[in-house]
Every structure is written in C-alpha cells, then in structure tokens.
Amino acid sequence: MSSYEKPDSWSLRARGEGYPARSVYKLKEMDEKFRLFRPGQNYRVLDLGASPGSWSLYVLRRYGNLKLLAAADMLPLSRRFDRGLFDRDNFFFIRGDFSSAPVKEELARRGPYGTIISDAAPDTSGTRSVDALRSLALAEEALAYAGAYLAPGGNLALKVFQGGDTAKLFKRLKEGFLGARAFKPAACRRGSFEIYYIGLGKKDLRETGGQGGRPA
Numbered sequence: 001m002s003s004y005e006k007p008d009s010w011s012l013r014a015r016g017e018g019y020p021a022r023s024v025y026k027l028k029e030m031d032e033k034f035r036l037f038r039p040g041q042n043y044r045v046l047d048l049g050a051s052p053g054s055w056s057l058y059v060l061r062r063y064g065n066l067k068l069l070a071a072a073d074m075l076p077l078s079r080r081f082d083r084g085l086f087d088r089d090n091f092f093f094i095r096g097d098f099s100s101a102p103v104k105e106e107l108a109r110r111g112p113y114g115t116i117i118s119d120a121a122p123d124t125s126g127t128r129s130v131d132a133l134r135s136l137a138l139a140e141e142a143l144a145y146a147g148a149y150l151a152p153g154g155n156l157a158l159k160v161f162q163g164g165d166t167a168k169l170f171k172r173l174k175e176g177f178l179g180a181r182a183f184k185p186a187a188c189r190r191g192s193f194e195i196y197y198i199g200l201g202k203k204d205l206r207e208t209g210g211q212g213g214r215p216a
C-alpha cells in the first residue's frame, strides 16, 4: 500500500461513521455552507460518479424523504455500510459510463432533478496535464447534464482538477446559474489539485417561469 492509500484520519472517521470514503466530508461541508439540497415534494437528486457510495449515503441519510436519488458509476457501489438504503424504492443505481447514451437515457427518464452532484474523477495517470484534461471532460459532461436535466432553480456541485482550461467552464457556470462559487473543502487531500464548482439556482431560460420539480 502506498502512503497515498494509507487510511488517514478522515478515512478512519468516515468508516467509523458508516461511510466507505472520506469524500463524504467534502459533500457535507459544501451542503452546510451552500445548502445544496432543498428537499420538497417530488424532490430528485442525481449523483454522478457515485462509487463507492459515500455521497449517495449522505443524501439518503440526511434527506431520507426525497422522492428519488439516481446514481451512476462505472464501478459498483460498496454494500458494506448502506444497511439496505440502496435497496429502497427511492434509490436507483446504474452501472456504466455516464457519458454514454444508454446511461443518459435512463437518468434523463428519471429527472428532472432538483440537485445534481458530481464527484466523478478519472483514473489518474500521474501526468497532471493529462489528468486535468480528463477531469475537465467529466466536469463538462456534468455541466451538460445540468443544462439538460436540472430543474430551473436547482443546484449543481461538480469536481474538476485544476490545471486545464477550467476558466471557460466556470464562466459557463456563471452564465447558467444565479450564483457560482469555486470551493476547496477541508477534507481534500493535502496537495490535491481538485476543486469543486458550485452553481446555485439554475437560471430559467424559458419564457414562462418554472419552479423546478417534475412536470405533471
């Protein structure tokens, strides 16, 4: 095991509190700071790059009465900590590449969503510029999901590695949302070049206003 993989205090804390990965504390901090989730009637959340499942578990535990949490990843979820939550009717998981047409169709069918979160990250090659490019492609895909399947008024949080052309991505976020933030949670590994872009309140570009939620 390399020193990078050694469980640190965040990872140990996560396991002690019933989560497979330390990443849960990043989402928790962003949620507490920006109120990413606004559950109400018919409230749906989409989690892109969800495995091993800490973010999904956080949402299901904290907002248990939500209508649906849809999640996608190429890898399976860990079943070590969920205590049946992933078997409930208000959870849907699809295994596959969320850039692919079949996965997109399944997720589109279950939307629109009130909040979209993406912690998706590429397998790292060790070459920063290559990893940043791959991460940017995933972040752009998450932003495209928000454009197509996030309800007006909805929120988005996505991960991106710094080093690529993230300025353009952030500009598009600013254009599409009433508020846009770049945020580095305390639980990010020291030296990691990941950052989260947060879009608050998707602008309603239709002529007649919409309040979000699923159309009747």
Ligand SMILES: C[S@@+](CC[C@H](N)C(=O)[O-])C[C@H]1O[C@@H](n2cnc3c(N)ncnc32)[C@H](O)[C@@H]1O
Residues within 6 Å of the ligand: 020, 021, 023, 024, 048, 049, 050, 051, 052, 053, 054, 055, 056, 072, 073, 074, 075, 096, 097, 098, 099, 119, 120, 121, 122, 123, 138
């Ligand atoms: C940092 S992990 C996510 C951790 C997760 N948020 C949690 O709390 O457990 C990043 C995930 O993104 C997934 N991923 C990367 N590219 C993807 C793609 N194109 N489609 C689906 N999943 C992808 C990886 O398989 C990996 O599981």
